[in-house]
Amino acid sequence: MGALGEAHLSATAVVAACDYYEEEEEEEEEHDVVEAPVDAMEPAVRALLLGLGEDARREGLRRTPKRVAKAFRDGTRGYKQKVKDIIQGALFPEVGVDKRTGSAGGTGGQVVVRDIDLFSYCESCLLPFSIQCHVGYVPSGGRVVGLSKLSRVADVFAKRLQNPQRLANEVCRALHASIQPAGVAVALQCRHIPLPENLKCETLQGWISTSHSSCSGIFEGENSSFWNDFSMLIKLRGIDMERVSHSASISWCPLRSCEVPICNGHGKKATINGAISPKSVPAPSNMVSAVSSMLLSLGEDPSRKELLGTPLRYVQWLMKFRACNLDVKLNGFKLNNFSVCECPAGDAIDHRAIHSELHLPFCAQCEHHLLPFYGVVHIGYFSSGDGGMIDRSHFQALVHFFGCKLQVQERMTRQIAEAVYSASRGGAIVVVEANHICMVSRGVEKLRSSTATIAVLGQFLTDPSAKAHFLHNILDATGLAI
Amino acid sequence: MGALGEAHLSATAVVAACDYYEEEEEEEEEHDVVEAPVDAMEPAVRALLLGLGEDARREGLRRTPKRVAKAFRDGTRGYKQKVKDIIQGALFPEVGVDKRTGSAGGTGGQVVVRDIDLFSYCESCLLPFSIQCHVGYVPSGGRVVGLSKLSRVADVFAKRLQNPQRLANEVCRALHASIQPAGVAVALQCRHIPLPENLKCETLQGWISTSHSSCSGIFEGENSSFWNDFSMLIKLRGIDMERVSHSASISWCPLRSCEVPICNGHGKKATINGAISPKSVPAPSNMVSAVSSMLLSLGEDPSRKELLGTPLRYVQWLMKFRACNLDVKLNGFKLNNFSVCECPAGDAIDHRAIHSELHLPFCAQCEHHLLPFYGVVHIGYFSSGDGGMIDRSHFQALVHFFGCKLQVQERMTRQIAEAVYSASRGGAIVVVEANHICMVSRGVEKLRSSTATIAVLGQFLTDPSAKAHFLHNILDATGLAI
The missing domain is CATH 3.30.1130.10 (GTP cyclohydrolase I, C-terminal domain/NADPH-dependent 7-cyano-7-deazaguanine reductase, N-terminal domain)
Incomplete structure (x- = not known):
């Protein structure tokens, strides 16, 4: 041969x-099953973005339709x-x-x-x-x-x-x-x-x-x-x-x-x-038909048995990440705009005042590719003057609020840090570790890769030892400390 | 931006x-450093194959120059x-x-x-x-x-x-x-x-x-x-x-x-x-200049400082896998062509007669891509009538003999099995587990993939329980047995 x-x-x-x-x-x-024109993909993705309450013209989303279309074609x-x-x-x-x-x-x-x-x-x-x-x-x-x-x-x-x-x-x-x-x-x-x-x-x-x-x-x-x-x-x-x-x-x-x-x-x-039952999540019909046209564009037949409910389910998945800009009820967090109160240099910092909430899970949707990224958030903060601690459930709600939407990891990290800082006042540090499905399922295919981001405010910014203390806490909790 | x-x-x-x-x-x-024509790659690889004592026209090698050229271009x-x-x-x-x-x-x-x-x-x-x-x-x-x-x-x-x-x-x-x-x-x-x-x-x-x-x-x-x-x-x-x-x-x-x-x-x-010292391995000058022309073909400058000894070293590496068809000194193995002596069906087989030599390391050169594949060989055999066991060093020499050349894993597995069978007569089984660099460094890039091959002769072929016994031995030795 x-x-x-x-x-x-x-x-x-x-x-x-x-x-x-x-x-x-x-x-x-x-393919001879194709009925929709090839360029139906991008308008369809734009329709999905609109349905998610997003401004498809903003910088992070402007080329998302092109990227999503590419990824589906490659996939x-x-x-x-x-x-x-x-x-x-x-x-x-x-x-x-x-x-x-x-x-x-x-x-x-x-x-x-x-x-x-x-x-x-x-x-x-x-x-x-x-x-x-x-x-x-x-x-x-x-x-x-x-x-x-x-x-x-x-x-x-x-x-x-x-x-x-x-x-x-x-x-x-x-x-x-x-x-x-x-x-x-x-x-x-x-x-x-x-x-x-x-x-x-x-x-x-x-x-x-x-x-x-x-x-x-x-x-x-x-x-x-x-x-x-x-x-x-x-x-x-x-x-x-x-x-x-x-x-x-x-x-x-x-x-x-x-x-x-x-x-x-x-x-x-x-x-x-x-x-989930089909009724539990709203799925606007124009979004569902946009996904049907994407399937047609890919040369698929949306009426084939296995694909019958697919557009609806995809829209239901996406709608879990719908923008909710008006909903700022953060379970006790007051998002006041405190001015940054930096700790005077040279002051001794009591590391016992550092609190850690580690391994808070999240699942976000990458705004560049409409694909999930998921992982854990580690939060550290100095308790404020009155010594009050914040319950873990509040942090989880905060992570959900900033995580469960179209996002980028860098922004999510900063937003969580700013919210924690506004509540704790003394200092806030946030580490996010995430796996990006867009890094493994598309062309670049780096299966084992994992992204870590860090944002630092207040006393954690001025005192490197406080930051080191918190990072060691994560290592300890992960069983990786030396 | x-x-x-x-x-x-x-x-x-x-x-x-x-x-x-x-x-x-x-x-x-x-590139303006290119002097050799683009198609110098394939003749150069053919020259290397000849230098290795191979027949570049045989089926497994016929398109090797094309594959090697592709891999280097991609790399x-x-x-x-x-x-x-x-x-x-x-x-x-x-x-x-x-x-x-x-x-x-x-x-x-x-x-x-x-x-x-x-x-x-x-x-x-x-x-x-x-x-x-x-x-x-x-x-x-x-x-x-x-x-x-x-x-x-x-x-x-x-x-x-x-x-x-x-x-x-x-x-x-x-x-x-x-x-x-x-x-x-x-x-x-x-x-x-x-x-x-x-x-x-x-x-x-x-x-x-x-x-x-x-x-x-x-x-x-x-x-x-x-x-x-x-x-x-x-x-x-x-x-x-x-x-x-x-x-x-x-x-x-x-x-x-x-x-x-x-x-x-x-x-x-x-x-x-x-x-290794440059003098320890022969490196014919026509092979060395073939590699230099490959470098030119890739747009590299063979006279750049870091590449000065590279053609020589690459040839020295390849020469470790030079064909040695005349050298059949197998440290005690007699490669006689025994006819297959199948164990009559129904005979009870004493599993204590099964000997295993596991995890014998090897490094071969894939003849399709001129890239190493390496791993371990597991050998099982029935001791022959006179009950003689074979020393592990002999098996290692056998593995080296069939492994250290231009090979494919399937053939190497069969050749080792046949050699062991000719010495043991009762039955032979060989499992080879290998990582192929051609599976990870070229286009297909399956980093974690690993290939296992098995060859079975004599009593291992007629008695499934003997085969199962040997495979369990490997699991045991690997610490994976249930």
Whole structure:
């Protein structure tokens, strides 16, 4: 077979990469379901911003429609990619692999690529979800496939609007058809962001986790020794996964209105909590139809069964971050504009007066990309002259007030610091640690990256030892102190 | 400032992405040091393959020159990217940030993006090295920069032939010049693959680790409280790093012939062991000049000081994987072609006769990409009729023999299994777990992925319980058994 077709792959990949950066040049030639014009995406996003009570012309939002359109195009580029082009250039003849197609003769060899990190979009709510993908196959027909192609093919199907089980099935089927091996096994561990109110903290507590698998050929059957080997080889990476196959029609999405029992990461039954009923959150019809037109723009059919409630759910998600500029009831916080009362230099500061409220969880919506960023807020303050402490619930309300909207982390950090400072007067310090989905699900794909911001006011600004004391408190609480 | 320049970024990024896939279209317009024609890369790689004693026409190698050329072009695409284009489109006005340039007024806010995973190429030997990058800055001039741009700018300089300290300096300088903040801090943790003989096992034992930092503006000075905050904010991710700045001229590369004291990841002094003298490994001059022409092709100047010994060192590295088809001295292994003696079905198998040699380290060279893959081999066998056990050192020699050459993991697994089987006669099983640098440093960039292969012969093939017994042995030894 050789690598004759690699040029085909190249051509396809170039198209996909270019689309992401220059949608002006995009042509929807490969789809015939498209009815809305390509540039319907950006007006639709502008309609969503208006519906959220935002001024779409302000600087941070001005190019958000362009960015969101780009991200959705990139996130669904798999519709345009052809598996055949990827695989046919990368099949290598290999002595020792049984020449008969579908046979696992010879050394009974199995090849497993473990821990392929992917991102996809939930077809029920249009939010990205993360995937840890493991792919195994048993070569036959006298040839093996280039290892990176297993990852590339999985990504073709991840870059679509998906449901985890269908993703597993499609990757399995495509690899089997294109490689023609003795069999294919696919195991996925997927994670979906929960409703903001169920997000616990920076680590993945509260996330919806499911496991899915799909297999073909000699991996099939309850007692397949090939499946057992596959299971053992991924167990060597600490991944314990039973064979789990769900109906692709069962949804895990927390934005679905009905409660659906699903399997969590450990193979046990879990129930999705916090599901919302369609009536609980207002979803203006013009916003819903804007999302429908976005789906059309992406070449999707909004009337396909799995997408029927999607525009509504996406709008319901967004409406959780609606601007509420008039609502400044901050549970006891008085947002007076105190003048800054700096502590005279040289004064001894009593560190016992420093109070810390650590690991307050939040979920905000990045105003540049309309994607969540989430994590924890650490707050430090000097108790004011009358020595009064502030209850943790008030800080949590404050974090929710400044966090649950279209935001940027830098501004949120400063706003919380200013609010705390106005209440405490002595000094305020705020550290925000967050994971930005826009940093992992879009082009830059820095999966492990995490952003920390800090804002400092009053005595924390004038006394470095007070700041150091607070930062050490966080280290202590995180179990990282030396 | 707004996001006016984003179109510029798009154009540049498209050029870079396309280059990687279609080098035919590449034009070296931005470089004037180029003397060799663009297509000198592929003939040069073919010359290297010949020098390694390989038949460049055989199927697995036929398109290797094309793949290697692509990977090097992609790995050095940073020479063509302009930081200004990336940044100027992503500066956002932000209330609360001091309007004066270079001032850290307001809330003294600092922004740190931690754990940006990057790959670069060592200018001393042309092997890729991995980077964990942390970038902080203090906004000024009334604006902040989009978070993902910090990662993109770092990548511009990573995608060049680099030295870790120069990389830190260049990222710092470029961010300072383009964002004009109050200051920038950059911390890098870099890892370089050691000489094959010093690679201990799948985990990163034996790797050369160094830490580097660079800073500007208000981060400078021994007592900068901004540097202290930066240090604390990365410590919250478990990263303990003192301020470490080396001369960019000191090399960490294990292929340098002289012993150079450098700093390891924990800030302590370490000495690079296993350095080779130029005379210890033969390096045919036509191979060395082939690598020089590759450097020219990439727009580099082979006579620049840092690159002077690079072609020689790269050839010395490759020559460690030279084909040695005539050398079949396998320390006691007799590679006779025994016919397969399958155990009659139904016979009870005594699992006490199964011997395991686990975690035998290896480093091979992927024949598709001329990049290392490394990891561990687990071997199981039935002792032969005379009950003789085989010494571990013999297995290690066997692994070295089949591993230390241009290989693919599937073939290496089968070859080791067949050799063990020919010596043991009862049955042989081999599991290879490996990290492929071609899976992380090229386009597909699956950093955490790891490939497992298995080959089974004789009694392990006929008796699933024998296979399961051996696989459980590996789990046990890895501390993963349930």
